[in-house]
């Protein structure tokens with residue numbers, strides 16, 4: 726997924742060009758004020774991001790070792 730991060734200092738919005746496949750936290754540098762932003766991706770965010778907006782893709786029934 727691609728995360729859109731809004732800086733809480735200056736309100737600058739930027740896309741995080743980083744493949745995110747699991748819940749994690751990381752830092753990005755704001756391009757507006759150069760402040761450090763903590764980005765937290767939750768499993769709910771991932772689930773929402775992976776939901777196709779049109780049609781429906783076949784999904785694995787879950788379990789460990791789901792291939793990319």
Ligand SMILES: [Zn+2]
Nearest residue numbers: 732735755758
């Ligand atoms: Zn900023």
